[in-house]
Amino acid sequence: MNQLIDIKNITLDPERLVESDKVASxxxxxxxxxxxxxxxxxxxxxxxxxxxxxVPDKGxxxxxxxxxxxxxxxxxxxxxxHVMLNRCRHRGATVCEIHxxxxxxxxxxxHGWGYGLDGSLRAIPHPEQxxxxxxKAQHSLFSLRTETYxxxxxxxxxxxxxxxxxxxxxxxxxxxxxxxxxxGYPVKTMGEHQFSVPMNWKVQLENTTDAYHFPIxxxxxxxxxxxxxxxxxxxxxxxxxxxxxxxxxxxxxxxxELVDLEADLERKIPERFEELADELRAEGYPDDQVxxxxxxxxxxxxxxxxxxxxxxxxxxxxxxTPVAVDKxxxxxxxxxMEGGPDAANRxxxxxxxHFQGPMGFGSPDDAEVWERIQRGVEGGTELPILVNRGIxxxxxxxxxxxxxxxxxxxxxxxxxMWKRMMQE
Amino acid sequence: MNNAEHDNLxxxxxxxxxxxxxxxxxxxxxAWLALWQPKGLYIIPIxxxxxxxxxxxxxxxxxxxxxxxxKRFQDGFSISSAPPAVxxxxxxxxxxxxxxxxxxxxxxxxxxxxxxxxxxxxxAANVRYTLTITDSGFTLEEKVVRLLNSDGVxxxxxxxx
Numbered sequence: 001m002n003q004l005i006d007i008k009n010i011t012l013d014p015e016r017l018v019e020s021d022k023v024a025s026x027x028x029x030x031x032x033x034x035x036x037x038x039x040x041x042x043x044x045x046x047x048x049x050x051x052x053x054x055v056p057d058k059g060x061x062x063x064x065x066x067x068x069x070x071x072x073x074x075x076x077x078x079x080x081x082h083v084m085l086n087r088c089r090h091r092g093a094t095v096c097e098i099h100x101x102x103x104x105x106x107x108x109x110x111h112g113w114g115y116g117l118d119g120s121l122r123a124i125p126h127p128e129q130x131x132x133x134x135x136k137a138q139h140s141l142f143s144l145r146t147e148t149y150x151x152x153x154x155x156x157x158x159x160x161x162x163x164x165x166x167x168x169x170x171x172x173x174x175x176x177x178x179x180x181x182x183x184g185y186p187v188k189t190m191g192e193h194q195f196s197v198p199m200n201w202k203v204q205l206e207n208t209t210d211a212y213h214f215p216i217x218x219x220x221x222x223x224x225x226x227x228x229x230x231x232x233x234x235x236x237x238x239x240x241x242x243x244x245x246x247x248x249x250x251x252x253x254x255x256x257e258l259v260d261l262e263a264d265l266e267r268k269i270p271e272r273f274e275e276l277a278d279e280l281r282a283e284g285y286p287d288d289q290v291x292x293x294x295x296x297x298x299x300x301x302x303x304x305x306x307x308x309x310x311x312x313x314x315x316x317x318x319x320x321t322p323v324a325v326d327k328x329x330x331x332x333x334x335x336x337m338e339g340g341p342d343a344a345n346r347x348x349x350x351x352x353x354h355f356q357g358p359m360g361f362g363s364p365d366d367a368e369v370w371e372r373i374q375r376g377v378e379g380g381t382e383l384p385i386l387v388n389r390g391i392x393x394x395x396x397x398x399x400x401x402x403x404x405x406x407x408x409x410x411x412x413x414x415x416x417m418w419k420r421m422m423q424e
Numbered sequence: 425m426n427n428a429e430h431d432n433l434x435x436x437x438x439x440x441x442x443x444x445x446x447x448x449x450x451x452x453x454x455a456w457l458a459l460w461q462p463k464g465l466y467i468i469p470i471x472x473x474x475x476x477x478x479x480x481x482x483x484x485x486x487x488x489x490x491x492x493x494x495k496r497f498q499d500g501f502s503i504s505s506a507p508p509a510v511x512x513x514x515x516x517x518x519x520x521x522x523x524x525x526x527x528x529x530x531x532x533x534x535x536x537x538x539x540x541x542x543x544x545x546x547x548a549a550n551v552r553y554t555l556t557i558t559d560s561g562f563t564l565e566e567k568v569v570r571l572l573n574s575d576g577v578x579x580x581x582x583x584x585x
Contacts, residue, residue, distance in 0.1 A: 099575065190479075191479060192480070195577060217503060220496040223499065223501065224492045346477055353481060358581050361502075364582060365502050367580040368580070369503060
């Protein structure tokens with residue numbers, strides 16, 4: 001094997017760590033790199049923090065993170081969404097420790113500094129000792145630049161970055177397609193599974209665009225499906241593809257017939273959804289609406305990987321939080337139809353539980369192999385991580401290089417962006 | 425029910441649940457499946473709910489899902505459960521909450537230690553069982569396992585609680 005990485009000269013130069021077809025295993029293990037990533041990636045780009053349905057009303061909030069930094073996502077009285085550091089401007093305590101809820105203000109438990117929903121400092125107990133020069137307007141909760149696209153809320157510490165829509169670019173079309181799984185209703189979140197895996201965050205970033213592993217790692221999931229559904233999920237021999245969408249984003253189309261959920265409504269209803277269709281008809285839904293809901297209920301046929309921390313993954317949001325160089329928290333957020341039929345939303349919940357989360361038929365097997373990567377790369381530091389699958393057969397797609405569904409085109413897209421950002 | 429009847433029932437329920445716990449630690453899943461009524465539900469919620477069917481849970485298993493889950497554990501194709509973590513659990517603080525005809529509702533505390541990759545993890549849960557009294561003992565009608573940190577960041581599980 002002549003493809004070793006020259007570790008004698010590996011400083012931590014991004015140019016040497018990431019090549020077009022392979023990356024250094026140090027990428028998963030270097031604490032120095034991990035710290036640099038926090039500064040150069042998670043503090044510099046748009047990071048997904050929440051979906052709008054998680055903060056539906058005035059005063060609704062949820063806690064999230066931008067990189068490792070704790071933030072509050074909140075909707076104010078004027079319906080504007082703010083993302084603010086969860087840190088009192090006085091001595092640094094968190095001003096909220098409730099995961100989600102509704103409030104009219106945030107108050108620091110230490111000395112009682114009170115903040116409005118827009119983060120403005122409203123009240124200080126015994127303010128006289130601060131003197132007249134103290135300007136409350138200069139002591140609001142630290143506010144991050146916040147923009148949304150089709151319900152997805154992103155925040156950034158970087159005031160100079162391009163507008164969110166420009167950053168998303170070619171990925172916007174796929175976000176729009178993904179949201180069609182509302183089946184004619186707005187998409188809403190319906191709870192989440194959270195689990196921690198002893199792995200570097202980039203292992204997760206890769207996995208969402210890795211179809212190659214699916215029939216191997218998820219064989220036990222496939223075996224639990226009926227024959228028709230098993231056939232649907234056996235997509236490596238199909239017409240799917242992976243395409244680089246620019247800025248580190250990529251899309252992996254696994255089931256092409258489920259790309260546009262509003263097309264082909266006349267298609268035969270899959271066996272596993274027939275019971276739902278019958279139930280909806282019995283409830284009085286007209287046939288075209290039944291078909292639209294049932295077509296959407298299983299989710300989209302693709303994974304959209306948005307650099308650096310979120311994926312619109314078939315039927316749910318997959319969110320990563322980098323906790324330490326060898327520790328990553330994963331959230332699988334279930335999605336449903338806001339105002340849609342209960343029977344459809346219940347089925348979506350059961351489908352989510354079937355694959356996702358700590359007791360799903362899929363996630364635990366993913367977590368096992370991710371952990372084994374972290375354990376494996378403790379050996380052979382000079383050996384590279386290969387991301388070369390399909391590189392010679394890649395063609396030009398609509399937005400960028402396109403390869404076979406099982407190719408590592410999406411990983412190359414993400415590592416290209418990683419390299420670009422780490423060199424800036 | 426007088427005190428003696430209560431104590432007798434508590435003792436029989438405790439015996440049954442300790443036996444169930446031993447089956448799960450030993451991964452005697454076929455025997456465990458046989459404890460269930462076909463209509464029974466095995467639920468590990470994330471949050472309290474009036475009807476767990478309407479919310480996201482860690483698992484919400486009817487008869488088919490229970491059997492599919494056990495099959496997945498046993499068939500050897502799931503890398504996380506071949507081999508699975510080994511577990512040791514203790515159940516204590518049994519309280520009979522209600523007796524209604526042939527139905528007994530009982531709650532208890534559960535501590536479980538898992539070991540895999542030379543690493544041990546500890547989980548604590550409040551568990552509520554709904555049992556049906558039969559001629560030969562009890563059957564499981566419902567089991568709801570409330571992990572203390574069910575709405576927090578967990579790890580993946582290759583066994584049952």
